Amino acid sequence: MQDSQKEIAKLRAEIAEHDRLYYREAQPKVDDQAYDRLKEQLAQLEAANPEFDFGESPTQSVGDDRLEAFESYRHRMPMLSLDNTYSSEELIEFGKRLEKRFPGQTLKYLVEPKIDGVAVSLTYENGKFIRAVSRGNGTEGDDITQNVKHIDGLPETISDAPEILEVRGEIYMRHGEFERINAARESAGESLYANPRNLAAGTIKLLDPSVARARKLNIVLYGVGACEPDNFFTHQAGIQERLKEWHFPVLEKYWLADGIQTAWESIEELDALRRKFTYPTDGAVVKLDDFTLQREAGFTAKAPRWAIAYKFEAERAETLLKEISLQIGRTGAVTPVAILEPVQLAGTTVSRATLHNEDEISRKDIRPGDTVVVQKAGEIIPQVLSVNLDKRPEKSEPFHFGAHLKELGIEAERDPGQAVWRIVNNNDPVRQQRALQHFASRACMDIDNLGNAVIEQLVSRQLAKTPADLYQLQENDLLELDKFAEKSANNLIKALEASKGCELWQLVHGLGIPHVGKQSAKDLEAHFGSLDAIMQADEETLEEVDGVGSIMAQSIHAWFSNENNRAEIERLRSIGLNFTTKCQAPASGPLSGKTIVLTGALPNLTRDQATDLIEKAGGRTSSSVSKKTDYLLAGEASGSKYAKAEKLGVPIINEADFLALTD
Ligand SMILES: NC(=O)c1ccc[n+]([C@@H]2O[C@H](COP(=O)([O-])OP(=O)(O)OC[C@H]3O[C@@H](n4cnc5c(N)ncnc54)[C@H](O)[C@@H]3O)[C@@H](O)[C@H]2O)c1
Known part of the structure; x- marks a missing residue:
């Protein structure tokens, strides 16, 4: 295979993986700019090597958010993506192309804020709300009506409406709500969402509508898809007015501009105003206003030719990286964090940034003492984007993750085939503390009165190292702890006693097996029915469980093959913890096992x-x-x-x- 062919194949696979993480899992690994750069690189390579342009390419299609568990529906009119640019020259170029296409006319553009949310299409038939569907693959999306119909301000009926109408818009989450949910997830030991968009995307795809309803989503509508009769609207600006008359939540501001230069000036105005809007924005969308011209300009495979998105650069600042500190997670995973000289960024003071893992540090060659560029693009946790090499101190040395861990006396090993380092020493107190916090958290055994401060003391006084130790605690042990009196000691012992009867999945999640989250624990319980059956399963059998892939299967098998873990399980068994599912199917029944x-x-x-x-x-x-x-x-x-x-x-x-x- 030639080099460029290999490169094209590699980029396509890489982008497909980012698309999966972004659209289906709502947990992207890279920021949008890095993703857009990869796509641009691929588009250029494909253009230069048309002979290799075989099969499907992500440059020719929109992503796909559809999930197995949802019913999907065909959009009457496809929901496309938008061509996008970060450069004003390219925006002007876009205008020039249209001027050439429609000579002798002053083209009018509607400039709208580009909302950084999750696209949705609402179908109204004879003025009545029927269904909400996600963008899906552009042609067909998931039915998310259950989770959308409770969003404030969505009219159930609209008057003087066309017979069929698809209203297009974005679902988003406000910052306050995002922070509230993340804080609750943190205390329950669950993983955090990086930004409100991802959390909104995760929420509309929740299968349990009661959980979705407990999170506040918002919506803003700005466009239409299919419309019958199709001459109901004649201009983009007319849509905005009509949506407002129908009492939809609409754009706070938009601009009708004569010519592309004026459109650019409106974008600059928008940039100065947009932080005051209730919804997050990441750019502007410039659209030809006149529908007759839109129809003539037409579409490419994935986007209209009559519109373009201008994306604002994420906010960045330079600052000193004082040191690389380490955070220890529930499974002993060691995550590097940059401690920064505090700097103002996107309206907040930033003093820490994520460094992800060892590979990220070596790829960007980040070293303590470096001046680094940090970026905040809607993410709550800022990232270190690059190093300003001009400001690197003379005696600087590359940062060696493994050696650094050794210096600190942390016994850790890198997971085979992955970038994560994990503490291997079961006697490491920080690891013990994190593991117990996770075990006791609401998402696991839900043990009341066993907060972080109590666990910290139990570990430092060597009263408990593993979950089984918790169940051997006596009232006298607890009375030694700060702020513990007879009553609180008794309450904790009662809570521990009660937790012995927890559901099997709570225990499976609480064990802290790498890669096993709450849902996987439930899937394992449903499939195997007992802890013993999970323990005895080989990798192949584990992979038969819906939702368990090869990495998780390997991890579960390895965990239960470890002698210390097996000894701990036996202790938990003798203490009397529940090891079997409570949703036993009746032995006989006409649908038994079906x-x-x-x-x-x-x-x-x-x-x-x-x-x-x-x-x-x-x-x-x-x-x-x-x-x-x-x-x-x-x-x-x-x-x-x-x-x-x-x-x-x-x-x-x-x-x-x-x-x-x-x-
Ligand atoms: N970080 C990652 O891993 C990753 C992965 C995939 C995609 N992405 C991001 O998503 C982008 C591609 O996603 P996309 O196809 O949804 O395109 P997009 O988000 O760049 O633009 C198109 C979308 O903008 C939305 N939109 C918001 N306001 C609008 C308005 N006023 N008018 C019209 N549309 C409006 C619509 O939903 C439309 O589908 C990429 O450019 C990238 O930034 C990131």
Whole structure:
């Protein structure tokens, strides 16, 4: 293979992985600018080597946010992406191309803030709200109505509306709400979201609407997709006015500009104003105002030719990196953090920045004493972007992660094939403390009265090193601790006693097995039913569990193969912790051992009633169709799950068939 061909293949794979993390997991690994640079690099290589332009390329398609568990719907009009630029010259170029296309006219542009949220399409039929769908792959998106219909200010009906209307906009989360949720996640020992956009994206894809409702989302609408009759709107500006009349939450400000130069001046005005808006913005969208001209200009495969997004550079500042400090996580993972000379950035004082891992430090050659460029692009935790080499002190030495750990006396090893270092010494007090905090947290064993301060004392006084030690604590031990009296000691002992009966997944999550989060713990419980079965499973069997990939399977297997861990499990067993699932299926029942997926509305039964019947008959429900599904119970308006079941040859039954089966 030639070098450029290899490079194209490598970039495509890299971008596909970033797309997956961004659109499906809402947990991107790199910032938008770095991602946009990779895509630009790929586009240039593809243009220079058209002979290698085989198969699908991310430069020719929009990302894909669709998830198995959701029903998907086809958009009546595709939801496309936008070509984007960070340069005013390219913006003017865009205007010039259109002037050439439409000679002799002064083109009018609508300049709108570009909202940094999650795209959504709302369908109204005869003025009534019917459905909310995510962008998906542009052609087909996920039905997110459940999680969208409670958003404040969304009109259920609109008057004098066209027969069919797709209203387009963005769902976003305000900063205060983002911080509230992240703080709660932190105290529950759960991973944090890097910015409000990711949290909003994660929230609209929650399967449990009650959890989604407990998080406050907002929405702003700025455009339309399909519209029947299609001459209802004639100008982009007309859409803004009409959306406002219909009482949708709309853009706080937009500009109607004569010519591209004036459009550029409006963008500069927007940049000066945008921090006062309620929604986060990352740029401006410039659109031809007149729909007749829009139609003539047309589309490329992934974006309109009549619009462009101008993206603002993320805010950056230079400052001194005083030292690289280390944070220890629940599994003993060691994460480097840059301690900075405080600097003002995007309206806040920044004194720490994430450095991710060893590879990130070596790739950017970051050293203590360097002057570094830090960036904050909507992220709460700023990042170190690069080093200003001109300001590097003369005697500077490269930073060696492993050697640094050794100097500090931290016994850690790098995970095979990964960039994470982990403390291997089970006697390391910081590791013990983190592991116990995680075990006791709300997301795991939920032990009241066992906060961080108590755990810190238990570890430093060597009263507890592992979870099993907690259960051997006596009242006298606890009375030694600061601020502990008889009552609080008693309460803690009672809380520990109560935790012995926790659900199996709470214990599995609490063990702190690398890569195993709350959902995976639940999946493992549903699949295996007991801790012993999980412990005995080989990697191949573990991979059969929905949601467990090869890295997680390896990690679980390795954890249970470790002698110390097995000894700890035996201690927990003898203490009497619950090791088996409480949702035991009845041994016999007409659906015993069967997995059923529900889709669409059933004529008589609600979803809850159907689920109840399935469980009573010994079966279980699952949210996604796979080869392991025994039946798809389909009601009306069944979409993608129906198609998938047909494709996989999964038997499809209706309500009457189902009732006959459970009889
Ligand atoms: N960091 C990562 O790993 C990663 C991965 C994938 C994508 N991304 C980011 O996402 C971008 C690509 O995503 P994209 O295709 O959604 O494009 P985009 O976000 O750059 O622009 C298109 C989108 O902007 C939205 N939008 C906001 N305000 C609008 C307005 N007033 N008018 C019209 N549209 C408006 C629409 O949802 C539209 O689909 C990339 O440029 C990159 O910055 C980042």
